Amino acid sequence: MDVNQYMGMFLEESREHLQALNRCVLDLENDPKNLTVLDEIFRSAHTIKGMSATMGFTVVAELTHEMENVLDLLRKGQLPANETILDILFKCIDTLEQLIEAIANGNDSSVNIKPLVTSLIKIAKGEPVTPASAEPADASDKAIVAEQATVSLAFDDTETKVIKAANRQGLRSFKVDVHLRDGCLLKSARAYMVMNALDEFGDVIKTIPPSDDLEKENFALDFTAILLTDSDPEKVQHALLSISEIEVVTVTSVDIAQAEPSGQVKESTEVVSDDDKLKVETTPIHDAASTATTTDKKVKSGQSVRVDIDKLDSLLNLVGELVINKTRLEQIGASHKLTDLAETIEQMDRVTTDLQTVVMKVRMVPIGQVFNRFPRMVRDLSRDLHKEVNLIVQGEETELDRTVIDEIGDPLVHLLRNALDHGVENPKDRQAKGKNPVGEIRLIARHEGNNVIIMVEDDGGGINADIIKQIALQKGLITPSEAEKMDNNDIVRLVFLPGFSTAKVVTDVSGRGVGMDAVKTKIESLGGMVDVETKINEGSKFKIRLPLTLAIIQALLVKVAEEIYAIPLGSIDSTINITPADIKTIQNQEVILLRGQIIPIIRLAKVLNIPNSEQENPEELYVTIVHMGEQKAGIIVDTLIGQQEIVIKSLGKLLAGIKVIAGATILGNGQVALILDVGSLMAAKG
C-alpha cells in the first residue's frame, strides 16, 4: 500500500488525538476515578497505535502499545491513577507529539523512546501479580476482547424467542466474530460491509457492541454478530474474509439453551409454539436491522470533509467579487430608476448575503482548538515556577476565522506565560497579602458585536506604573514632560512599545515586557487591538479585540475633497454635525465636547495631505466619532456617502509600510477606495 497518500490524514488525525489525550489526561488528573475519561484516553491511544502501525511508524506504535497496557490496568482499576503514572503519561504524549512532528518533517525515529517504554513496562509489572500485567501486551489485548465477548453474549427475552422461532423454521443461529486488521482506518465502514454481507445470508438479530457503537466506531477491532441463516457457516466465513481489512472471522453455532436461565426457556418455548405470534416477533427485528442501515446513512451525511484552506480562500475571493458586482448592479438600478431590477437585486442581495455567511461560517473554527493546549501548558509552567494556578477557560465555542485562529496562538501563549510568570505571585506572597494561595488565570473568549474579545486575566500583583515610567524614562522612550501628562493607564500601555522589553526588565522588575510589542504587532496585523488594565495587588487584564472576519466588513464611506475613504463600521460610534465654533483647542490640539467628554479632532484632509481640500469656512462640519479601545476621536470629513459592505483587499508589498491605510476596496463603480486604519490615525493625530 502506498501510505503517502494517507500521510496528511494520518498527521492531522494523530494531532487531534494527541490533543484529546492531553485534555483527557488533564481531566483524569483532576478526577482520577473517572472511567469515561479513561475510556476516551484508551480509545485515542489505540487509534494512534492502529494508524501508526498501518503507516509503518513502528516507534509510535510501540510507544502507544505500552501506553495502552498501562491504561488498560488503570481502566480495570488494577492501578491507581497516581501522580507518577500521570506524569509518565504526559511525557508519553509529549514524546508522541515529537514523533509525529518528526514524521511530518520527514524523519522518523529521531526520538528515543526506550526510557519511556521501560518505565511503562515497569509500571505495568510493578503491580501485585495479576494475569494481565504479567502477560505481554498482545495477550492482554485479546483478553479484553474475550471478556467482552463472553460477558455480553447474553440474550434478552425477545432475542431468545426469535432464535427459538428461527430454529423451528430450520434456520441455524451463528455467532460471527470478526476481527479487523490492526490499523484499519474506516472501522465503521468495514463493520457496515460485514453487516451487509451477513444480511445476504439471513437476519442479523444482534451485534456486540450494539449497532450504534459500530457506526460510531466505539469498538476496538473486534465485533460480534448473531446471524440467523440456513447457509453453511463456511460460506459465511468465506464471504466475510473477502472484505478487505478483515483479519479473522470465526463462525460458531449458538446453543440457545445455554445462554439463558432454564425458566425463561420454557416461557419462550410456549410463546414460540404460537405460529402467529412468531411472525409478529420476527418483524420488529427485521425493522431494527433496516433502521440500522438508515442511521448509518444519516451518520455519513453528517460527516465532515477536510478542505484545503486555499480552496476556501479562493471561494471567499469569488464571493467577494460577487459582492462587488452586486453593489455595482445596485448602483445601476438606483441611477436608472429601474424598479424591476431593484426587485431582482433585492433577491440577489439576500442570496449573496446568505452565501457570504455560509462561506464565512465554513471558515469559522471554534477557538477551543487554540485554547485546548493551554491547560497543559499552564500546568507544566506552574510546576516549574512552583506556583499554584487555576486556569479558568470560558467561551471555547466562540468561533473565529481560520486565518485568525492560526495566528492567535502565539500571542496568547505570550500573555499566559507572562500572567503566570510575572502576574501571579508565589503562594507565600499571596498568603501574606491575604489572598487565596492558589492563583487564578482566566482565559475568556466571547463575541461583542462584530468582534471577538479574548481576555487574559490574572489575580496577581498587577503592573506597577511607577516602575514602568522609570524604565521608559531611562530608555528614553518618553520625555519627562510627556511622562508628566500621562495617566497610569497610558503609562502601563508603554509595555507595548517596541524597545521597552529586554530580558533584564523582565527578570528584575515586574516584567510584562517580553515581546509585548510582538504581541501587539501580531494582533494589529490581524486587524485587532490589545489593551491592558491593571490594579496593583489585584491583577491585570489583557483584552484582545479581533475582527470576526478579515475579508468582508461593513464600512462608512466618506468623502474629503475628491477622495473617498472607507471607515470600518466596527470602530465608529456615531456621526454628528457641528459648527466650526464647536471646535476648541487644548494645548494646540483641536477638540470638541460631546456629552461632557473631550474628544480630540482629526482633520482627515490634513493628516492625509489631501490636495484641493481648502474649504472656505463651511457652516457645518461632519464629524465621525470613532473609538479604539477606550479612546475616542472625531474625524472631520466633507461628506458622508453611506454605509456599504466592502471587500478588503491588500495594497500589496510595495505599499505595505503605510500606517494610516489598512487596505483598499473596490467600489461599485470600479474605483478603488482606501480603508482607514483608525488606530494609527488616532496615534498620528494632530
Add this chain to the structure above:
Amino acid sequence: MEENTLVNSEIQLVVFKLGRENYGVSILQVQEIKRMTDITRVPHAPEYIKGVINLRGSVLPVIDLKKCLELPPNDDTDSTRIVIVKVEEILFGVIVDAVSEVAPIDSSSIEPPTSVVSGVNNQYLSGVGKLEDRLIIMLNLEKIIGIGIDSAKII
C-alpha cells in the same frame, strides 16, 4: 535575467515612450497593457508611486516612471498607457506615454548602461540596445521596485 545574458539570442521587447526616449522591458515581464484609468492616490506613499488601480478585482500599485527616472512630467494624453508587469511575483503598473511596438532585439547588441544616457539615474537601467537606428533603454524593473520596498519601510 534575460536581458543580461551574453548568449547570442534574440529577446522580445515591449518598446514604449517616455517623453522623447524609447524604453524597453522584456515581454516576459509584461502581463498586459491597459488604457489610462482612475488612479486612487495613496496618502504617505513614496512619491514615485502614483496610486492604486483596480485590475479586474485586484488592487495594484502604479509607478510613475518619470518620477523614478527624473524625467520632466507631462499631462496624460490619449496614448498614455499603463503597462502591467510582474517582477519577482509582484504585480504592478507603470505609466508610459505610449506603447510603440513589440520588437525582437539581439542580446549581443545590448550594451551596459553608460553615462551617455541623458541625465538618468543609471541604476534603474540594465542596458542600452540598438534597434535599427534607434536606441532602446532597457529598464531594470527589479531595481525600481527594490527602491520601492526600501522606502516603504522607512515610512
